[in-house]
Amino acid sequence: MVNSCGICDGAITPNTPSLKCTGKCRKSIHIKCCGLSETEIGFTQNSKTAWSCKKCVEPSSSPSSSSSQPLTLESVHKLLIQQLTLFKEEIIQSITGRLDDIDSRLRALENDHTVNKKELESVKLSVNSINPNGNMDMETVLNEMEDRRRRQRNLILFNVPESKANTPEVRINADMSATVERLSKLGVGVKPAKVVRLGHNRDLRKPRPLKVIFSNESDAINRSKCQRLN
Structure with a gap:
């Protein structure tokens, strides 16, 4: 028995490569008329995934028919792309926020390092002014510095x-x-x-x-x- 393609009405014999539409028409569709890539065709044939032809998924003027239209590989692919795009944006925002936080902490550490360095230089100058020849012991130097602070x-x-x-x-x-x-x-x-x-x-x-x-x-x-x- 010879069937006709649901898209082009061309003949489909048992040896003709085709896909069975699981939509409203339930017709066989030429592979060339499916509008799918080789990967999508192979996936549909091997997994026996439900697939609807172009005519069955075309938007209808009736709201009820549009709400009940079946999913196609193309629509699933687009949905996945949208979800992946949103996920990528969230990841980028999260990483950017963490990088900004790390940058702020590094700047704070840098400022602390600068302050500590200045304080160390000040202590060195104080020690040198108290003990320019290095003849006094450290305890004497510290006592002198404390006495200066008290004064x-x-x-x-x-x-x-x-x-x-x-x-x-x-x-x-x-x-x-x-x-x-x-x-x-x-x-x-x-x-x-x-x-x-x-x-x-x-x-x-x-x-x-x-x-x-x-x-x-x-x-x-x-x-x-x-x-x-x-």
């Missing part, structure tokens, strides 16, 4: 009148009040941690220097302001 928190005031009170506590409170008053004139609202008179002999006609000790270096006043206070 940076100190301030010496001159010509600050001393209290005539006999009680040490009253005199210390008077010195603290006088110091705070002088600091406030410069717009400095920091209260010292401690004030100490330098020297043992108290002479009210010539006040002893007043040592002002701050809690930290950031609270200490620079030397130019010290000169204005005296």
Whole structure:
């Protein structure tokens, strides 16, 4: 029995290479009329995958028929390409985000390295200034550096009148009040941690220097302001 091709209506004999449409027409289709590649034809024949010819998958004017049209290898191929494209974009975005994060961390490490390098150079300069000939041991050098840091928190005031009170506590409170008053004139609202008179002999006609000790270096006043206070 001779059948006709569902696409070109040409004759199809038992020896004619063809594919069976599993769509609405259920007709045999010439291989040349299928519109498939050799790979797709081989896959369909070997796996017995459902396949519909062009006429069966053409869009219909009826909404119900378009919603029930069968999948073809071409439509599956397009769907796979779309999904792979979306997946590739997601992977690229993820990798880009991670690379940006790594770059930020590397920049932060680079900044930390620069800061540490500067601090190391500062320590070297301090050691060289304290021990230019290398004659002092490390403990002496470190003690000297610590002493310098402590002195940076100190301030010496001159010509600050001393209290005539006999009680040490009253005199210390008077010195603290006088110091705070002088600091406030410069717009400095920091209260010292401690004030100490330098020297043992108290002479009210010539006040002893007043040592002002701050809690930290950031609270200490620079030397130019010290000169204005005296």
